Amino acid sequence: MAPRKLAAGNWKMNGDLAALDQIDAMAEAVKGASCDVLICPPALLIPAMIAKGVVAVGGQDCHAEASGAHTGDISGQMLRDAGATHVILGHSERRADHHETDETVRAKALAAHRAGLIAIICLGETGDQRDGGHTLQVIAAQLAGSVPEGATAANTVIAYEPVWAIGTGRTPTIPQIAEVHARLRADLSDRLSDGAEVSLLYGGSVKGANAAEIFAIPHVDGALVGGASLKAADFLPIVAALDAA
Numbered sequence: 001m002a003p004r005k006l007a008a009g010n011w012k013m014n015g016d017l018a019a020l021d022q023i024d025a026m027a028e029a030v031k032g033a034s035c036d037v038l039i040c041p042p043a044l045l046i047p048a049m050i051a052k053g054v055v056a057v058g059g060q061d062c063h064a065e066a067s068g069a070h071t072g073d074i075s076g077q078m079l080r081d082a083g084a085t086h087v088i089l090g091h092s093e094r095r096a097d098h099h100e101t102d103e104t105v106r107a108k109a110l111a112a113h114r115a116g117l118i119a120i121i122c123l124g125e126t127g128d129q130r131d132g133g134h135t136l137q138v139i140a141a142q143l144a145g146s147v148p149e150g151a152t153a154a155n156t157v158i159a160y161e162p163v164w165a166i167g168t169g170r171t172p173t174i175p176q177i178a179e180v181h182a183r184l185r186a187d188l189s190d191r192l193s194d195g196a197e198v199s200l201l202y203g204g205s206v207k208g209a210n211a212a213e214i215f216a217i218p219h220v221d222g223a224l225v226g227g228a229s230l231k232a233a234d235f236l237p238i239v240a241a242l243d244a245a
């Protein structure tokens with residue numbers, strides 16, 4: 001089976017109840033789309049977004065434990081209980097702001113799988129690592145360290161997000177994205193029996209204007225979109241480009 005195509009939005013710490021109007025504005029287009037469409041809003045918006053029944057809804061992080069004395073945290077179990085289907089893990093902003101390591105991300109992914117969630121595991125090199133010629137080495141190590149035992153194409157998605165491309169309007173060249181995605185596919189195929197079917201997303205300054213050329217790259221099965229997922233008018237052209245790819 002071919003990997004599932006997924007257009008995913010990461011709202012980060014943006015959006016409020018009024019912003020859910022944007023989900024209503026997506027309804028018609030999403031109904032007609034053949035790709036999966038997911039939005040990961042701040043946790044407090046998850047129930048109201050799910051109630052709209054328009055897009056699949058995911059969390060932006062979860063704890064490695066199902067419950068316990070962890071003030072301020074949220075578990076995969078809780079996200080699942082609220083009706084979420086996915087959770088983003090190991091985003092570079094969490095790796096930087098919360099000192100998350102590959103080991104942390106792997107433990108969280110295991111917890112997500114136990115809770116019945118699809119883990120979207122993020123990885124990507126910094127600008128310095130890219131300039132130093134270490135990109136493939138960095139992403140291979142992150143993949144090896146962050147993907148847990150028991151990962152399958154059904155419970156895991158990988159998102160390649162070069163740190164220097166996030167929110168900057170800069171994107172890697174087409175050959176640069178192609179090189180990383182080919183390596184991710186090869187490593188996943190070596191490690192997982194269904195590695196050829198794992199969805200691989202590109203993330204970092206994806207817009208309506210560059211989506212089609214990014215989705216034409218081999219082993220790019222969708223996108224993880226930040227800023228351009230906040231408004232239906234910006235996100236829907238990306239969904240349409242993925243549908244057409």
Ligand SMILES: O=C(CO)COP(=O)(O)O
Pocket residue numbers: 010091161165166167168169203204205206224225226227228
């Ligand atoms: O970090 C991202 C998605 O997780 C990408 O953000 P931008 O699309 O705003 O660059």
